[in-house]
Amino acid sequence: MPVSEAAAKAEALIRRYFQACNDADYQGLVDCFTEDAVHYFPPGLPGAPWRSAHAIAEGWVWCVANMGSRWTIEKVLAAPDGREAVIEWTHWKTAIGEVLRGDEWYIFNDDVSRIVEIRAYYASPVNKADAVNELHDFDYEARGYALQPPSPAPKIA
Numbered sequence: 279m280p281v282s283e284a285a286a287k288a289e290a291l292i293r294r295y296f297q298a299c300n301d302a303d304y305q306g307l308v309d310c311f312t313e314d315a316v317h318y319f320p321p322g323l324p325g326a327p328w329r330s331a332h333a334i335a336e337g338w339v340w341c342v343a344n345m346g347s348r349w350t351i352e353k354v355l356a357a358p359d360g361r362e363a364v365i366e367w368t369h370w371k372t373a374i375g376e377v378l379r380g381d382e383w384y385i386f387n388d389d390v391s392r393i394v395e396i397r398a399y400y401a402s403p404v405n406k407a408d409a410v411n412e413l414h415d416f417d418y419e420a421r422g423y424a425l426q427p428p429s430p431a432p433k434i435a
Contacts (some may be wrong), residue, residue: 300342322414
């Protein structure tokens with residue numbers, strides 16, 4: 279089945295964004311986002327979430343300059359209307375010898391020309407010190423996410 283035109287546009291924008299990251303192209307990064315875009319991260323990243331196209335661009339340019347950051351896209355799934363997508367990625371921190379893998383959920387503007395929001399999830403161990411492991415400063419309740427399990431766990435003999 280062919281990919282819809284809108285889904286293909288969303289994927290192309292994500293790939294353009296990753297190329298701008300790899301190129302440390304500040305203006306290219308800014309041009310991928312709405313001015314008020316937000317990039318959410320799991321807890322622990324100083325300054326997160328990054329709020330604005332300029333903050334996002336500054337963050338990734340800093341990573342290239344200071345950690346030798348390189349990124350690859352492993353998989354992309356985009357909604358047929360192009361308004362949302364999810365990817366798997368690898369962040370190669372070549373200057374410090376680290377690799378981070380994860381997923382991101384993307385929200386796009388109406389004409390799928392700019393990224394409005396990214397929610398990053400890392401493939402890493404659960405932080406046992408936190409009762410709830412979730413994105414820092416992301417309003418789960420306002421977005422309609424479940425705040426409790428769907429039902430009590432069954433008793434298993």
